[in-house]
Amino acid sequence: MELSIIVPTFNESGNITELVRRIEAATAGMTVELVFVDDSTDHTATVIADAAAHSSIDVKLIHREVATGGLGGAVIEGMRSSLYDWNLVMDGDLQHPPEMIPVLAATASEGSAPLVVASRYRENGDAGGLSSTSRRAVSNLSTVLTRAMFPSRLRDCTDPMTGFFAVQKSAISMDGLEPRGFKILLEIIARQPKRVEIIEEPFTFGERHAGKSKASFRQGFRFLRQLIALRFGRMSAFAVIGGIGALANIAIVAALTALKVEYLVAAIIAAEITIIGNFILQERFVFSDLVGNAGSWKGRFVKSFSFNNAETALRLPVLFVLVDLWTIASVPATAVTLILAFGVRFVFHSRVIYAPAKSNHAAPSVVPLIDDEAEQSVIAPAATVEPSVPTRPAPRRGHNDH
Numbered sequence: 261m262e263l264s265i266i267v268p269t270f271n272e273s274g275n276i277t278e279l280v281r282r283i284e285a286a287t288a289g290m291t292v293e294l295v296f297v298d299d300s301t302d303h304t305a306t307v308i309a310d311a312a313a314h315s316s317i318d319v320k321l322i323h324r325e326v327a328t329g330g331l332g333g334a335v336i337e338g339m340r341s342s343l344y345d346w347n348l349v350m351d352g353d354l355q356h357p358p359e360m361i362p363v364l365a366a367t368a369s370e371g372s373a374p375l376v377v378a379s380r381y382r383e384n385g386d387a388g389g390l391s392s393t394s395r396r397a398v399s400n401l402s403t404v405l406t407r408a409m410f411p412s413r414l415r416d417c418t419d420p421m422t423g424f425f426a427v428q429k430s431a432i433s434m435d436g437l438e439p440r441g442f443k444i445l446l447e448i449i450a451r452q453p454k455r456v457e458i459i460e461e462p463f464t465f466g467e468r469h470a471g472k473s474k475a476s477f478r479q480g481f482r483f484l485r486q487l488i489a490l491r492f493g494r495m496s497a498f499a500v501i502g503g504i505g506a507l508a509n510i511a512i513v514a515a516l517t518a519l520k521v522e523y524l525v526a527a528i529i530a531a532e533i534t535i536i537g538n539f540i541l542q543e544r545f546v547f548s549d550l551v552g553n554a555g556s557w558k559g560r561f562v563k564s565f566s567f568n569n570a571e572t573a574l575r576l577p578v579l580f581v582l583v584d585l586w587t588i589a590s591v592p593a594t595a596v597t598l599i600l601a602f603g604v605r606f607v608f609h610s611r612v613i614y615a616p617a618k619s620n621h622a623a624p625s626v627v628p629l630i631d632d633e634a635e636q637s638v639i640a641p642a643a644t645v646e647p648s649v650p651t652r653p654a655p656r657r658g659h660n661d662h
């Protein structure tokens with residue numbers, strides 16, 4: 261198969277030589293081009309040009325003086341300029357093992373899905389290369405949240421945050437893609453007019469070979485903004501209905517106690533009415549596109565009703581621990597439990613109650629080529645290579661779980 265390998269780089273000078281060497285070895289017998297989209301402020305571009313000069317594969321370099329859209333923008337740039345229909349995107353720090361390229365390419369060439377994702381979370385996959393426990397926790401948490409926000413689109417994708425995937429350009433639309441989207445795979449999946457089929461292959465996320473991580477709080481914040489922009493609709497509707505429910509709850513308690521109903525009884529009646537009302541509104545306004553695939557309404561009602569009752573019952577003891585045992589002021593403690601409860605409730609409804617049924621499935625001297633945009637220059641090596649033979653690589657094991 262013919263494959264364009266897109267590698268975004270930012271100050272990865274210590275990784276390039278080894279990366280190119282391993283990609284070269286892994287793709288022997290395939291027709292590939294390797295496109296680096298580099299926003300570095302160090303001498304990475306020179307190292308890439310040097311590696312290109314000594315490599316037997318076709319290595320190209322797009323060096324951007326202005327890093328429009330950062331990492332996501334770089335990937336889109338690389339995809340737009342790529343030669344072949346299938347593009348494989350991977351990091352430049354060797355956390356994505358080049359030996360996985362033939363595995364992804366083989367799955368891609370089967371033609372059953374336009375997106376083949378290398379996942380850290382699928383059966384034998386491993387996220388071990390994430391530098392610390394806290395980063396692993398953040399990664400897990402954001403994955404759960406992201407999947408909850410896109411239950412249908414991410415039905416077959418356990419690792420929407422991965423930067424290691426292959427995509428068939430002709431099968432997707434690149435028009436709506438936001439260059440600012442930090443997690444470009446999620447951007448691709450979420451912005452398609454229709455749901456795209458996804459196949460995953462497990463892989464082990466390695467340690468960074470050299471250099472420093474660019475992951476930061478700022479990027480985490482950018483990711484959150486991306487997520488909200490991509491999926492503001494469902495979660496905000498869920499929040500609005502939750503808010504209406506809370507107001508209704510207060511009104512019912514007030515009315516009943518005015519009628520001399522005992523406070524505790526009034527609170528229980530109000531809670532139950534609100535839970536039922538919320539369920540009806542959610543069905544109609546939040547998850548209406550998912551009800552067709554998510555079992556019977558009675559089953560959904562029983563799950564939602566039980567979950568909300570359990571959550572209401574649990575919130576009070578948690579509040580007691582926070583206020584009485586940990587001596588946290590009652591107002592912030594109540595706020596924290598309500599926010600947490602909202603998050604858990606949303607995840608549970610999206611991932612469990614309305615979860616869809618599983619589907620089946622550079623030469624010694626580099627030559628500037630284009631300089632048509634002020635912020636971008638494209639450098640490509642002189643052709644040094646014989647075109648390689650487009651044969652398939654070694655056989656692979658079948659993937660289950662599709």
Ligand SMILES: Nc1nc2c(ncn2[C@@H]2O[C@H](COP(=O)(O)OP(=O)(O)OP(=O)(O)O)[C@@H](O)[C@H]2O)c(=O)[nH]1
Binds near residue numbers: 271327350351423
């Ligand atoms: N072109 C371009 N590449 C970038 C930019 N930011 C990061 N990258 C590259 O994107 C890839 C992933 O970045 P990393 O810093 O490794 O992020 P990470 O893998 O989430 O974090 P670690 O696990 O700590 O390595 C690497 O190849 C980076 O060089 C950018 O602004 N522009």
Ligand SMILES: [Mg+2]
Binds near residue numbers: 351468473
């Ligand atoms: Mg990395």
